Amino acid sequence: MGGFDPQTFPGIPALGLSREYQETAARLLELSKQFQQRYAEFAQQNAAIMQDAIQVMKKRLDAAPPAPSSPTELYDAWIDCAEGTYAQAAHSERFARLLAELCNISSAFKVERGKLTEQIARHLDLPSRAEVDTLHHQVRALKLAMRAAAEAAAPHATASRPAAPRPAASRPPSARAKSSKPPPKLRKRGKK
């Protein structure tokens, strides 16, 4: 009684010189935990879908003798049942929310991991993501300024050829379009 519970450790406020790292590490741990929980729910949901699909398959086999005569026929019947059952579940709000939660937790984990990597890169004097991003913005701004200047200098100019386009290929002798099946009938629709 009253012993140290490691599960509560990530909840303790971070203290001291390394508090920023502690907080990032704690968030990563918490997100990993959340991901595992949601993933378990997701796996459970998928198991339930499989169970339902097996029931549907069983009903189909019971209801429509004769039984499939080849493994392929049997397998295709199973795929139909599994896909049909899965589609029903996949269209549900519960499925969409669970999938989104998994995705959101995973995204949050990547963001925190990025912060940690950023800190490490700074300490090692390596180019960090933030620095590269800043450079991207600067290059972009420069390109826009150059384009604006070029357009101001030649207002009617538009897209130009690439620096070194391949020489134009010579046209082959004319050939009649091959005859093909008549095109499908088009439907004209009145405005609603």
Place this chain on the structure above:
Amino acid sequence: MNTATDPFADMLQSAAAMQESGRAVLRTMMGLGDVEVGTSEKRCVYSEDKICLYRYTALARSANLKPVLICYAMVNRPYLLDLQPDRSFIRELLLAGLDVYLLDWGYPDGADRFLGLDVYVDGYLRRCVEFVLNEHAIDSLTLLGVCQGGTLSLCYAALEHRQIAQLITMVTPVDFKTPENLLSKWAQHIDFGLLTQSGNVSGDFLNLIYLSLMPFRLTQQKYVNLLQLQGDRVQLENFMRMEKWIFDSPDQPATAFREFIQWFFQENRLIREELTLAGRPVRLENLTAPVLNIFASKDHLVPPSASIPLGARIGSKDYQSLEVDAGHIGLYVGGKTRKSVPAAVVAWLQSRR
């Protein structure tokens, strides 16, 4: 004489035949090597950053129609439209005498993560359109948008309707919130701001989502079916070309991707007339050019219900739709449709000469 067959014996016999076929498939696959895709001759006539505007070499006498600029989706590679000589939407257009350009968005990387949709539509696409107009000394062209590229084309055509003589949209979502749209349902609760905070969205992530739409068919059944091809080299090469295309998915530039999902999938701004690009409102009612809207009845990515509402939203009085009995990809490469769809496009264009 007892003629009744033993179902169990039949089953075993079929299993043995399948095993033999599987062996033949593996033997053939070992000698397949790399498959060629995008074989029609083309050259890059304009490039900027990662994008490239290709012009295809003519294969027939000119039909004297406006040049066609194809704007493909950013989420996949455009060579689906020219997969192989006998399965090539582009080749069919060329054989009909059309002058075809293709905007290839390339493979965005970290340097593109802050580029927004306005850069792609009002920047890259605009400059490609202007390049073609200048090249031919004309005021307007035919814009053909595919899937997400169709949505971007709609935006551009609404902004610059005078430059568009005809607009063709293929499997293009317009209403992103219809009950059949599973991708949209999944997208509603995902925090895309958070997702893109750590950079571009990987092509692998997108593929995982696409496979999850029909996991049993797309990750199991199609490979089991592969074993039944009896080692037919041509069919195996076709399979491998498609396999290559499916998993050749570029990473998505973070900002443009976030904006696309938030503005279109989550907020449905295009159809609600609430979309603004480059500081200008995008109003579909401004689109007055003739429009041909092609959609696929078995499309699991862009259900017909997502494409059909276009007709009621645009300002054009000349609107036609074409429902094709195919899936999202089968529309271009399917046995029946790979000729009939381009033929329909050409016929539609010729009737608006």
